[in-house]
Amino acid sequence: MESFATNFAVTLLALGFVIALAWVCLHLLRTRLQPRAAPGRADDALRFVRALPVGTKERVVIVEHGGARWLLGVTAGGISTIAHWPAAVPADTVSERPPVGGEGH
Template identity: 40%
Template sequence: MTEATPQQPQAGLDAAVSGGEALIGMATLGKTAAALALILVIILVAAFVLRRWGLPHQRHGRHLRVVGSTAVGTKERVVIVEVEGTWLVLGVGAGQVSKLHDMPAPEEPRKPSSSNGAGFEAGDSFGTRFAKAVRHNASLGRGGKP
């Protein structure tokens, strides 16, 4: 029979301690990763809430308002800008802005025509416009008039 030497229990104890240290190291690493993930989630939720609520922010162009614009080419646009009671018609394209015309701003901005071919009103919400489009397309499918 072999006798247990005093070194064998010590070797087993050393192995258990080193395994426990590795386990403690992994637990610490997991806690750190979880804390970082929680911080990222808090930042993303805060950004979403701030964007959703639309916090008031200072507008640098308080005296400048874009009334409307339309594309006239791939990189060219005609833009109507209101500046202190005057409408400026600007041509914008290729890193250049040119004044095309100016005129006094009307008392109330012109509203688009009351409806287009599908019956959309100017101030309709997306849901209202979608419902009207579905009804319009359904009537076309049943042989109804456009």
């Protein structure tokens, strides 16, 4: 008959193996399922900005996608758009225009 110490050691080894296997599986799942941005499109992901509860199950949420911001109303029955702010145009793509009303006034 095997001793208690031997059985305990085998059980601990098996437990350590199962924990290590679970950690490896979770690590692989996290890296494989995480959304990746295409080169040059780092802002393509949906980003949570802020939420404000307005009731027990209702919230007003601000999210950002592609530089544009959306104000959403979230309820138990659905999601509705309250407001939308388009993405800001980068300064280097804006053409120089003379001031409105002419020059030299």
